[in-house]
Amino acid sequence: MLAWEQGYKIGQWEMDAEHLILFSLLNQLDININADLAEECVHDVLAALDAYIDYHFAHEEALMKAWGYPGLDQHSALHHQFMNEVGRLREAVKTGDTVRAALKVRGFVLEWLLNHIMETDAEYARFIAEKSKKSSA
Numbered sequence: 001m002l003a004w005e006q007g008y009k010i011g012q013w014e015m016d017a018e019h020l021i022l023f024s025l026l027n028q029l030d031i032n033i034n035a036d037l038a039e040e041c042v043h044d045v046l047a048a049l050d051a052y053i054d055y056h057f058a059h060e061e062a063l064m065k066a067w068g069y070p071g072l073d074q075h076s077a078l079h080h081q082f083m084n085e086v087g088r089l090r091e092a093v094k095t096g097d098t099v100r101a102a103l104k105v106r107g108f109v110l111e112w113l114l115n116h117i118m119e120t121d122a123e124y125a126r127f128i129a130e131k132s133k134k135s136s137a
Ligand SMILES: [Fe+2]
Pocket: 015, 019, 056, 060, 117, 121
C-alpha cells in the first residue's frame, strides 16, 4: 500500500487533491493486480488511471496558463511524453502477460509521478505562490 506523505504537497490545494487521487488509483491498481481475477480487473483501473491523468494534466495546464507561468510549454511537453510512454506500456498489458505488464505500468507511473510532482509541479506552485503574494501586497 502506497502512503501519501505531507511532503508530496506542493501547496496548490486543488492540485494536491488531484495528486492524492492519482495515488489512490495506483493503490487500486495494486489491489487489482493482486486480485484473483487480476487479468480482468487491471484493465478497468488502468483505463480509470489514464483518464484521470488526462484530466489532471489538462486542469494543471489551464492553471499554469491562467497564471501566465513561463514554463508552461516545457511542462506540457513533459506531460505529453509521459502519456505517450504510458500508452506504449498499456499496449503490452493488452497483448502480453497482463499482470507483469501492469506491474511495469505501476512502477513507471509511480516513479515518474513522484519526481514530477516534487520537482516540476513544485516549480509552478512556487511561481503562483510568489505571484499571488505580490498581487495581494
Ligand atoms: Fe501534477
